[in-house]
Amino acid sequence: xxxxxxxxxxxxxxxxxxxxxxxxxxxxxxxxxxxxxxxxxxxxxxxxxxxxxxxxxxxxxxxxxxxxxxxxxxxxxxxxxxxxxxxxxxxxxxxxxxxxxxxxxxxxxxxxxxxxxxxxxxxxxxxxxxxxxxxxxxxxxxxxxxxxxxxxxxxxxxxxxxxxxxxxxxxxxxxxxxxxxxxxxxxxxxxxxxxxxxxxxxxxxxxxxxxxxxxxxxxxxxxxxxxxxxxxxxxxxxxxxxxxxxxxxxxxxxxxxxxxxxxxxxxxxxxxxxxxxxxxxxxxxxxxxxxxxxxxxx
Numbered sequence: 081x082x083x084x085x086x087x088x089x090x091x092x093x094x095x096x097x098x099x100x101x102x103x104x105x106x107x108x109x110x111x112x113x114x115x116x117x118x119x120x121x122x123x124x125x126x127x128x129x130x131x132x133x134x135x136x137x138x139x140x141x142x143x144x145x146x147x148x149x150x151x152x153x154x155x156x157x158x159x160x161x162x163x164x165x166x167x168x169x170x171x172x173x174x175x176x177x178x179x180x181x182x183x184x185x186x187x188x189x190x191x192x193x194x195x196x197x198x199x200x201x202x203x204x205x206x207x208x209x210x211x212x213x214x215x216x217x218x219x220x221x222x223x224x225x226x227x228x229x230x231x232x233x234x235x236x237x238x239x240x241x242x243x244x245x246x247x248x249x250x251x252x253x254x255x256x257x258x259x260x261x262x263x264x265x266x267x268x269x270x271x272x273x274x275x276x277x278x279x280x281x282x283x284x285x286x287x288x289x290x291x292x293x294x295x296x297x298x299x300x301x302x303x304x305x306x307x308x309x310x311x312x313x314x315x316x317x318x319x320x321x322x323x324x325x326x327x328x329x330x331x332x333x334x335x336x337x338x339x340x341x342x343x344x345x346x347x348x349x350x351x352x353x354x355x356x357x358x359x360x361x362x363x364x365x366x367x368x369x370x371x372x373x374x375x376x377x378x
Contacts, residue, residue, distance in 0.1 A: 093353035175201035230354025251294035
């Protein structure tokens, strides 16, 4: 497949972060407002530590305030909820993100839904999920989960109007699959949500003009599952053992699909960089709404 059919998420994310930086500069200049993002990490999960560090760096580069809270693995749910309540009440904090997964003694659901929905820049609170489901607009518009929001941006940049496209989302998680389906429905796509128990999953995938793979299984979607010319968004980031015992990152879609797809996101360098960029964009949106300012179109 020609290189120009690779969807360069890394470049798009860099451009989005640049637009976020310009918006932040405008908020400081015109309103004396500096958006602030608080990130909470419980424990020492290596992947989470790297992710949190990257978030802090990119938040600072965009001109925003970054507040990091690193808590020990044995932190109780009550202590974490107390910190969330403190951040909810802090006017300098406009976005709150509690890094998942949390230790076994803490309920993800309880913590996520303790976050003020107006500061829920991950978009996981039930109120934001409900607003996304019902297509709420204006002041009631939801904060949208970052990864599906990034996927939608890449699709619209590549394809323009998505109306009438047949879309298949493989994966039904609350983090990617379900919100991705809702976003595509709002773009007037005809959407199927498929999963591991879908009958004739390869056949269902072959019907898709837009195929979004978000299952967390390395190279599960084979090239012959892809309709020739389809646009493929590969959300998966899986580490597998490569040659000489060295690990490498692969997606949920087999690399051979590049020869079939009309456009495809690579792994790495596709959807991954979009997640943090959209987190920064959500923080700007949240800050604006909390101060009665019209959010910029990023």
